[in-house]
Amino acid sequence: KAGVTQTPRYLIKTRGQQVTLSCSPISGHRSVSWYQQTPGQGLQFLFEYFSETQRNKGNFPGRFSGRQFSNSRSEMNVSTLELGDSALYLCASSLGTVSPYEQYFGPGTRLTVT
């Protein structure tokens, strides 16, 4: 079974621009979660989607947004990029129907903001 895929793998953007990251979950998984990983803060939860609905949201500014499509694929968008947004952005998928949800991670998108 194919794992979680994320595109692109690497991105370089300029401060003030916006960026869209994409995630395809494991086949049959309906929940997609997004995390930001930085050396200082570690892994921090951004938001989680299940069946196209946002079920949970972390403590990030409104510049961070996401959505999920009917095929469970998900995108996250960051507007008005800041230098501090440079990080590894990880997507994780799970069945999403039985708690606790075992989450399986993709390889991540490395975003660098200059």
Add this chain to the structure above:
Amino acid sequence: EDQVTQSPEALRLQEGESSSLNCSYTVSGLRGLFWYRQDPGKGPEFLFTLYSAGEEKEKERLKATLTKKESFLHITAPKPEDSATYLCAVPDQAGTALIFGKGTTLSVSS
């Protein structure tokens, strides 16, 4: 506030030298604890889920145990390929997000 603390931050071992990593947590009503392994530049790889105190799970040279306050990841006779960052996490109150510790970076030299 739910918190996860891992220790030590870094651990250097010789090949074959067994040791343990610690994950302590403060959550109201634990509903599971997860261990992941992360190699540099890659996403975390799922290792174990532990559901209740006293539970143990094993995979090759790794054994995870859980008490009411903490979890241990025991590494028996490690090899250089076990070098990685090991992360533990617990579900948040909603059960849909994971709260991660900062991880323990393990280096095993031959």
